[in-house]
Amino acid sequence: MNLILSIAQIVLVLILAPSVSWWIKKIKALSQNRIGPTILQVYADLGKLFQKGMVISDQASWIFRAMPYILFSSALMAASLVPLFFKSSLLGFSGDLILFVYFLALGRFFLTLAALDTGTTFGGMGSSREMALSSLAEPALLLSFFALAYRAGTLSIEGIVLHFSLEAPFPILFFTSMAFGSMLIVTFVESGRIPVDNPATHLELTMIHEAMILEYSGRCLALIEWAHQIKQFLFLSLLVNIFSPWGLADSTMGIHLLFSFLFFLSKIFGLAFVIGWVEIHTAKLRLFRVPDLLAIAFVFAVISLLGQLMIGR
Amino acid sequence: MELLFIFQLLLYVFGGFLSLFVSAEKKNLNSWTHLVAALAAGCGLASSIMVLFRNAHLSFCFPSGITLFGPLELAMDPLSAFFVFVISFLSLAASIFAVGYSREYQEKKNVSLLGFLYHFFILSMVLVVTAKNIFYFLIFWELMSITSYFLVVYEHEKPAARKAGLIYFVMTHIGTAFITAAFILLYVHSGSFHFDSFGANASPLNFAWKNAIFLCALIGFGTKAGIIPLHIWLPEAHPQAPSHVSALMSGVMIKTAIYGLLRFLFNFLGTPFPWWGGLILVFAALSTILGVLYALMEHDLKRLLAFHSIENIGIILLGIGMAVFFNATNQPIFASFALIAALYHTMNHAAFKGLLFLGAGAVISKAHTGNMEELGGLIKKMPWTAVCFLIGAVAISALPPLNGFVSEWLTFVSLLMGFKNGSAGIRLLTPVLAALLGFASALVATCFVKVFGITFLGTARSEHARQSSEVDFSMKLGMGMLAACCIIFALSAPVITFLLGKVTQALFGSEALPLHFVRTTFLMDPAALSQLNPMWVFVVVAVTIVCVWADTGFVWQRKRSDRAELGLRF
Amino acid sequence: MQYTATGYSKPLRRIFSFLYQPARRVEVEDDGLEVLRTAKRFESKVHPFFEETFYKPLSRLILSVSQKVKAIQTGHIQLYLSYIFVTLVLLLIFLRISR
Numbered sequence: 001m002n003l004i005l006s007i008a009q010i011v012l013v014l015i016l017a018p019s020v021s022w023w024i025k026k027i028k029a030l031s032q033n034r035i036g037p038t039i040l041q042v043y044a045d046l047g048k049l050f051q052k053g054m055v056i057s058d059q060a061s062w063i064f065r066a067m068p069y070i071l072f073s074s075a076l077m078a079a080s081l082v083p084l085f086f087k088s089s090l091l092g093f094s095g096d097l098i099l100f101v102y103f104l105a106l107g108r109f110f111l112t113l114a115a116l117d118t119g120t121t122f123g124g125m126g127s128s129r130e131m132a133l134s135s136l137a138e139p140a141l142l143l144s145f146f147a148l149a150y151r152a153g154t155l156s157i158e159g160i161v162l163h164f165s166l167e168a169p170f171p172i173l174f175f176t177s178m179a180f181g182s183m184l185i186v187t188f189v190e191s192g193r194i195p196v197d198n199p200a201t202h203l204e205l206t207m208i209h210e211a212m213i214l215e216y217s218g219r220c221l222a223l224i225e226w227a228h229q230i231k232q233f234l235f236l237s238l239l240v241n242i243f244s245p246w247g248l249a250d251s252t253m254g255i256h257l258l259f260s261f262l263f264f265l266s267k268i269f270g271l272a273f274v275i276g277w278v279e280i281h282t283a284k285l286r287l288f289r290v291p292d293l294l295a296i297a298f299v300f301a302v303i304s305l306l307g308q309l310m311i312g313r
Numbered sequence: 314m315e316l317l318f319i320f321q322l323l324l325y326v327f328g329g330f331l332s333l334f335v336s337a338e339k340k341n342l343n344s345w346t347h348l349v350a351a352l353a354a355g356c357g358l359a360s361s362i363m364v365l366f367r368n369a370h371l372s373f374c375f376p377s378g379i380t381l382f383g384p385l386e387l388a389m390d391p392l393s394a395f396f397v398f399v400i401s402f403l404s405l406a407a408s409i410f411a412v413g414y415s416r417e418y419q420e421k422k423n424v425s426l427l428g429f430l431y432h433f434f435i436l437s438m439v440l441v442v443t444a445k446n447i448f449y450f451l452i453f454w455e456l457m458s459i460t461s462y463f464l465v466v467y468e469h470e471k472p473a474a475r476k477a478g479l480i481y482f483v484m485t486h487i488g489t490a491f492i493t494a495a496f497i498l499l500y501v502h503s504g505s506f507h508f509d510s511f512g513a514n515a516s517p518l519n520f521a522w523k524n525a526i527f528l529c530a531l532i533g534f535g536t537k538a539g540i541i542p543l544h545i546w547l548p549e550a551h552p553q554a555p556s557h558v559s560a561l562m563s564g565v566m567i568k569t570a571i572y573g574l575l576r577f578l579f580n581f582l583g584t585p586f587p588w589w590g591g592l593i594l595v596f597a598a599l600s601t602i603l604g605v606l607y608a609l610m611e612h613d614l615k616r617l618l619a620f621h622s623i624e625n626i627g628i629i630l631l632g633i634g635m636a637v638f639f640n641a642t643n644q645p646i647f648a649s650f651a652l653i654a655a656l657y658h659t660m661n662h663a664a665f666k667g668l669l670f671l672g673a674g675a676v677i678s679k680a681h682t683g684n685m686e687e688l689g690g691l692i693k694k695m696p697w698t699a700v701c702f703l704i705g706a707v708a709i710s711a712l713p714p715l716n717g718f719v720s721e722w723l724t725f726v727s728l729l730m731g732f733k734n735g736s737a738g739i740r741l742l743t744p745v746l747a748a749l750l751g752f753a754s755a756l757v758a759t760c761f762v763k764v765f766g767i768t769f770l771g772t773a774r775s776e777h778a779r780q781s782s783e784v785d786f787s788m789k790l791g792m793g794m795l796a797a798c799c800i801i802f803a804l805s806a807p808v809i810t811f812l813l814g815k816v817t818q819a820l821f822g823s824e825a826l827p828l829h830f831v832r833t834t835f836l837m838d839p840a841a842l843s844q845l846n847p848m849w850v851f852v853v854v855a856v857t858i859v860c861v862w863a864d865t866g867f868v869w870q871r872k873r874s875d876r877a878e879l880g881l882r883f
Numbered sequence: 884m885q886y887t888a889t890g891y892s893k894p895l896r897r898i899f900s901f902l903y904q905p906a907r908r909v910e911v912e913d914d915g916l917e918v919l920r921t922a923k924r925f926e927s928k929v930h931p932f933f934e935e936t937f938y939k940p941l942s943r944l945i946l947s948v949s950q951k952v953k954a955i956q957t958g959h960i961q962l963y964l965s966y967i968f969v970t971l972v973l974l975l976i977f978l979r980i981s982r
Contacts, residue, residue: 061692061693061769061770063692063770069858070858072861073857073858073860076857077857091849093844093846094835094844094845094846094849094850096842096843096844096845098725098726098843099722099845099850101751102711102713102718103713105710105712105754105755105758106712106713108758109707109712109761109762112766113762113766113770115766116762116766116770116771117766117770117771119689119690119770119771124766127762128763131755131759131762131763132759135752135759136752138751138752138754138755139749139751139752139755140748141751142747142748142751142752143744143745143748146729146747147744149729149732149842150732150740150744153732153842154842154843155726155729155843156844298748301748302745305741305745306741309740309741
């Protein structure tokens with residue numbers, strides 16, 4: 001039963017990930033006095049891309065064709081480590097935070113590599129910017145993870161979620177709010193949202209993620225887009241499940257699971273609303289201002305760790 | 314076992330003199346003498362694996378004419394056997410590679426000299442890690458330095474090579490001076506030249522002596538290992554040597570310095586002080602971060618790889634620093650785990666750095682330049698080299714499922730084990746160091762995306778790159794062997810951890826140590842922080858990628874007729 | 884136009900400029916007419932911190948000291964014989980005092 005539920009979680013990640021993108025688009029549209037897309041539009045876009053043919057440059061090698069599969073697989077494998085509405089995840093017995101970060105790093109390695117494959121300028125540009133920013137995001141993310149792991153006494157994601165769900169609310173919020181701030185900033189960097197990168201831009205010189213996938217079309221592009229949405233969804237679900245884990249089902253009774261799932265959905269869409277709100281109210285930062293933002297994230301994580309050490313558990 | 318070891322030494326000597334006497338004019342003949350080194354490396358591999366599995370101790374004593382310092386004694390305890398294993402597997406691959414690679418030097422230089430120096434270089438490294446007497450250790454250390462100096466200045470017509478040789482020569486002798494000072498202090502205290510008379514068997518050292526010996530050993534071995542700020546010779550010397558020699562220098566020669574440091578820290582000096590661990594951690598963090606930051610700015614393939622060696626030595630020292638710290642606070646199980654992480658990374662680094670240097674050598678031999686700005690598009694011309702180089706790049710960036718990830722995971726966990734014990738300072742420092750390790754590894758990934766992308770992908774940037782072609786069979790075999798090693802070291806992680814547990818058991822003396830770290834196929838840490846199953850990770854990665862490829866391939870396939878009509882490439 | 888390796892590492896070079904202290908130099912040649920450039924040369928380098936801060940001053944110090952010590956090597960054999968004589972006298976005095 002555990003196994004079926006763990007697999008069901010991964011399937012749900014696949015299904016729900018585009019809907020979070022839709023929600024953010026809808027919020028932004030409504031704030032600009034437009035109607036915005038319906039929820040079916042995001043799925044229809046993916047479906048359309050899957051059915052279209054691909055045009056591949058002569059300069060490209062097998063890496064160009066292999067990359068979307070590796071990227072999508074890495075997103076799926078990272079998804080198998082995160083518990084959504086049930087207390088255990090599929091690969092949780094053999095992996096922890098570090099494996100989660102490195103699965104995403106595997107996908108990013110091949111993404112940036114394939115951007116250089118066609119020999120275009122924009123691929124190189126997107127690739128170098130993406131690697132520079134994500135290298136700076138990594139210590140902030142890892143340190144906030146470690147601050148949480150220090151509190152929970154374990155590195156496994158399931159273990160951290162379980163530990164926090166058993167503690168009373170106030171002590172958690174007090175010690176870990178800094179880590180939350182740090183991880184929220186990293187979420188903006190990793191999902192390419194407005195303070196860092198504009199997902200709806202048409203100007204190549206302002207692109208980071210879009211510039212890397214400029215050459216892709218058809219099925220490959222669908223996989224890449226979907227993988228990006230899954231990554232964004234995973235970061236949001238980590239934020240939600242670690243920092244407000246109450247309501248997570250630990251038994252396999254239908255009622256508990258249903259309640260947990262609905263609660264989880266509301267938390268995810270609530271957090272996505274916050275992301276959308278930040279996107280509406282801020283402007284995109286200059287590229288060389290983003291390291292300052294990431295330095296703030298790192299300092300938040302250090303303060304979280306320091307606070308726990310000085311005040312005690 | 315004993316026979317294999319002696320046979321190995323004799324084969325190296327035989328191979329060296331054979332290379333010298335086989336005429337360099339005979340076309341291609343001299344290249345085959347490298348196979349003697351390959352055979353010797355095979356013997357070394359077999360004997361060291363047998364020692365590790367059976368947990369035995371070999372010992373040979375040769376009476377020498379110089380009775381002042383004692384007889385020439387060579388011994389293989391598990392730690393020495395491990396280092397002989399690392400030397401042997403890399404020498405095997407590099408020797409096979411050298412058969413094809415030395416043909417490039419056929420017309421221009423004296424290939425017999427190259428073979429002679431090469432054989433004696435490997436021989437000296439094997440003797441350094443098995444010597445048990447101060448005098449002979451220093452002789453073999455010096456032999457190693459001199460043969461590698463001549464190999465660095467092998468292309469002496471280039472002024473850059475001469476300058477690099479000079480810097481290397483001076484720095485390595487400064488290191489040797491400090492090592493000699495440390496050894497002399499030990500001799501004066503214990504009165505004997507034999508390694509076994511130090512450490513637990515001798516009377517305890519007093520405070521000032523212990524610190525002085527430690528500092529001398531750290532500076533001396535640190536110069537050879539390439540710790541920042543003693544690293545300046547590494548980026549000069551490693552690029553100038555022939556590529557298979559660079560692979561050996563970067564993969565094993567700097568590890569003999571780690572061997573020496575481990576002998577001092579855990580064998581000769583008794584119980585360490587906690588501040589030693591802190592000092593080593595500081596230098597390790599500095600080496601890790603600055604090594605990769607300087608590597609990012611380089612455009613010469615081999616110079617860049619040399620800077621990465623500095624960074625990986627930093628990672629090894631992070632493990633060693635934590636081991637020293639745990640040993641000082643009397644926690645042998647934790648210290649054992651940290652040391653296992655360091656030793657595992659030593660082995661993995663030899664595998665993937667050797668692979669990358671051999672790949673760089675293959676590229677340079679065909680494209681006649683090591684400058685990335687003049688390469689490009691080589692993946693179409695040299696597909697096998699590209700795949701091997703990609704495996705090396707993925708391994709060094711510590712990405713799952715390859716071996717770099719396993720040893721970096723072990724290093725992360727051994728750093729974070731500081732959570733459970735230690736003063737508040739350590740509890741704050743180690744997560745920050747772990748975050749910096751993650752930062753460094755992300756930068757390594759950046760660097761290797763750049764290296765692989767600019768060198769192999771895109772279009773050629775110069776005529777040489779356009780004209781290049783795939784390398785010959787022996788070079789492909791050498792690279793392929795190391796690529797296979799990267800995968801095998803990841804898959805057999807439980808076995809390797811178990812064997813390394815036995816090695817650390819010999820150093821720390823606890824009972825039933827390896828069982829704490831490996832449970833069936835899971836790697837577990839003693840502080841119960843986490844667990845990892847590298848085989849599962851490998852299986853999951855492979856299965857997922859295959860499933861995704863098959864699924865999207867079959868489900869969303871356009872009909873063949875449509876594709877042909879549109880004339881598009883899919 | 885493909886991306887170059889120098890261009891690829893530009894963002895990091897700028898972010899960590901406090902460490903690298905990059906220096907660049909652009910030289911442009913023209914035939915007197917500013918609008919028609921015949922050649923252009925670009926050089927960019929990263930400051931090698933450890934060589935400049937520790938090793939170059941140390942090696943300069945050693946070389947200057949050895950230049951000064953070279954003064955005792957005049958080439959006159961009479962001076963060398965007097966060195967031997969003075970050393971012998973000092974050694975005898977030292978032995979007498981330590982008795």
